[in-house]
Amino acid sequence: MPSDASPGLRLSITNLQVSFGERPVVRIAEFGLAEAEIVGLAGDSGSGKSMTTLAVLGLAHTVGARVSGSIRLDGTELTGLSQRELREVRGRRIAAIFQSPAMAFSPVFQVGSVVHRALRLHGMSKAEATGAAARAMRQVLLSPALLDRYPSQLSGGQLQRVAIALAVALRAEVLLADEPTSALDVTVQAEVLELLRELRDREGMSVLFISHDLAVVAELCDRVAIMQDGRIVEQGPTGQVVTAPASPYTAELLAAVPRLQAGTGP
Amino acid sequence: MTQPPAGDGADGTPLLEVTDLAVRFGPVRAVDGVSLRLAAGPFGLGLVGESGSGKSTIGRAVLRLVAVAGGHIRFEGKDVAALRGPALKQYRRAAQIVFQDPDNSLDPRMRVGASVAEPLNAHRIVGRRSAAGRARELLAEVGLDPEFAGRYPHQLSGGQRQRVAIARALSVEPRLLVLDEPTSALDVKAQARILALIARLRADRSLAYLLITHNLGIVSELCERTAVLYLGRVVESGATSELLSAPAHPYTQALRSAVPEIDAAARPARVVLPGDPPDASSPPPGCVFHPRCPLAVDRCKTEVPRLRAAAPGRLVACHRAEEVLAASARGTLDPGRDGQPQGTG
Numbered sequence: 001m002p003s004d005a006s007p008g009l010r011l012s013i014t015n016l017q018v019s020f021g022e023r024p025v026v027r028i029a030e031f032g033l034a035e036a037e038i039v040g041l042a043g044d045s046g047s048g049k050s051m052t053t054l055a056v057l058g059l060a061h062t063v064g065a066r067v068s069g070s071i072r073l074d075g076t077e078l079t080g081l082s083q084r085e086l087r088e089v090r091g092r093r094i095a096a097i098f099q100s101p102a103m104a105f106s107p108v109f110q111v112g113s114v115v116h117r118a119l120r121l122h123g124m125s126k127a128e129a130t131g132a133a134a135r136a137m138r139q140v141l142l143s144p145a146l147l148d149r150y151p152s153q154l155s156g157g158q159l160q161r162v163a164i165a166l167a168v169a170l171r172a173e174v175l176l177a178d179e180p181t182s183a184l185d186v187t188v189q190a191e192v193l194e195l196l197r198e199l200r201d202r203e204g205m206s207v208l209f210i211s212h213d214l215a216v217v218a219e220l221c222d223r224v225a226i227m228q229d230g231r232i233v234e235q236g237p238t239g240q241v242v243t244a245p246a247s248p249y250t251a252e253l254l255a256a257v258p259r260l261q262a263g264t265g266p
Numbered sequence: 267m268t269q270p271p272a273g274d275g276a277d278g279t280p281l282l283e284v285t286d287l288a289v290r291f292g293p294v295r296a297v298d299g300v301s302l303r304l305a306a307g308p309f310g311l312g313l314v315g316e317s318g319s320g321k322s323t324i325g326r327a328v329l330r331l332v333a334v335a336g337g338h339i340r341f342e343g344k345d346v347a348a349l350r351g352p353a354l355k356q357y358r359r360a361a362q363i364v365f366q367d368p369d370n371s372l373d374p375r376m377r378v379g380a381s382v383a384e385p386l387n388a389h390r391i392v393g394r395r396s397a398a399g400r401a402r403e404l405l406a407e408v409g410l411d412p413e414f415a416g417r418y419p420h421q422l423s424g425g426q427r428q429r430v431a432i433a434r435a436l437s438v439e440p441r442l443l444v445l446d447e448p449t450s451a452l453d454v455k456a457q458a459r460i461l462a463l464i465a466r467l468r469a470d471r472s473l474a475y476l477l478i479t480h481n482l483g484i485v486s487e488l489c490e491r492t493a494v495l496y497l498g499r500v501v502e503s504g505a506t507s508e509l510l511s512a513p514a515h516p517y518t519q520a521l522r523s524a525v526p527e528i529d530a531a532a533r534p535a536r537v538v539l540p541g542d543p544p545d546a547s548s549p550p551p552g553c554v555f556h557p558r559c560p561l562a563v564d565r566c567k568t569e570v571p572r573l574r575a576a577a578p579g580r581l582v583a584c585h586r587a588e589e590v591l592a593a594s595a596r597g598t599l600d601p602g603r604d605g606q607p608q609g610t611g
């Protein structure tokens with residue numbers, strides 16, 4: 001099997017270990033994302049998917065976890081960086097969206113002011129930030145006028161798009177998407193998936209898509225890694241993994257997906 | 267004018283009959299003329315639609331949790347709105363609800379056993395002393411270790427908490443359950459286990475239920491019939507397998523095509539709906555779906571489509587239902603799949 005974490009990767013993880021005290025919760029030998037590639041990280045609750053996201057963002061310590069091993073972004077080692085240096089990377093070069101977009105915004109600020117503030121923090125002038133925010137909103141197929149609204153005045157799908165727009169405005173190279181559609185209607189989910197595909201194709205964005213739902217992964221991802229108990233038990237091209245799973249755990253996850261036409265009915 | 271009911275058309279008195287139901291929140295017509303019929307259990311009716319379609323409001327109206335602005339809800343032939351005193355208490359026992367998020371329906375400071383026993387005490391079904399034992403039996407029935415009775419909700423996983431919520435609903439031996447997005451907060455493996463539990467309970471207890479969901483994917487194994495809702499109205503209803511294999515309303519087609527599928531060959535062409543559902547306080551004229559409908563013609567902008575039979579057992583509110591039905595029957599009917607050919611009649 002060819003090495004997935006070869007030097008050509010945009011984001012590459014080698015011998016990553018995330019532990020709480022003596023207890024390792026993530027142990028990944030090799031994993032990575034190429035440019036313009038959507039890679040799925042799939043597994044149950046508690047399999048270590050979200051801890052992996054936190055480690056890549058340099059935020060694992062905030063929940064009391066310790067990280068060892070290597071996480072490289074375009075060749076730059078991230079694990080040794082200071083928090084100040086990491087702030088340059090996090091948010092700007094590596095953006096993240098989460099299951100509940102409402103939590104990414106403050107209910108008392110218009111969403112535009114949150115976006116604007118983030119863009120200013122990453123070095124844009126006021127005028128640049130205003131222009132970049134409006135352009136990014138159009139790219140995610142939203143009217144820039146929605147930036148004047150409060151989170152409660154937007155739907156979940158619209159808010160998730162605004163969160164993605166922020167990543168677009170910062171020209172993030174890597175987007176970490178942690179269950180970004182699990183809280184959305186299926187129709188809205190389909191639209192967000194389509195948007196992620198467009199960003200891959202048009203912007204060359206690399207997306208790490210974290211999900212418990214292999215059907216969503218099968219629709220979206222170029223490659224997939226299956227995680228169980230903190231380890232990657234299987235990885236490869238999505239079509240191959242979902243049609244001929246090598247691990248019994250993958251087969252279990254596949255069997256859990258509801259079938260639209262089970263045929264028999266109740 | 268009363269619309270024909272979606273759901274079971276069996277002879278005799280249905281368990282639940284909703285006629286021309288209307289619910290308003292200020293200017294918002296959350297439910298606007300919905301008729302449904304639910305046979306006695308074991309029977310499942312799926313209510314499917316996006317956020318804002320009115321599906322949860324219908325479930326709450328059935329349980330008298332929201333005020334009704336028009337229409338009737340009859341349970342075993344009796345008008346639910348007219349129930350008072352002991353008759354109302356009887357109804358509260360006969361009809362129970364399971365919510366999406368067990369975190370909000372279980373008291374975090376109450377041990378699981380006490381939560382399950384609470385309705386038993388409230389309805390004086392068993393003595394206070396035997397309630398604890400009954401609670402343990404109920405936990406076992408939903409597949410939990412009876413020892414969980416001594417734990418607090420936060421010590422359980424999301425799937426386990428949902429089982430507790432189901433055990434609590436079952437404690438008063440209801441004949442009707444409203445399952446409001448019971449698996450939307452769970453991961454797929456936990457979801458599959460809860461769906462299997464519902465399938466087992468419906469057989470063991472002859473349960474009838476309304477299964478409310480935004481995901482057409484989960485109604486196929488649990489619901490004989492399904493009603494698709496859009497902006498407070500039923501746009502299509504019919505036998506679930508037929509409705510899934512050959513939708514007759516363009517909105518059902520869009521919902522169907524949005525369900526992610528593992529098998530690339532099974533994915534129908536995506537029907538993308540432009541825009542968001544319109545504001546329910548000022549619905550568009552004509553067919554409420556027309557601004558987003560890929561098939562809308564001039565007639566759709568002015569003339570409200572009545573819910574009518576487009577095929578035996580199938581009700582559709584669309585001027586072009588026959589064309590949609592013919593096209594989707596051609597497009598997605600594949601007798602080879604699962605070795606289970608599915609007809610449309």
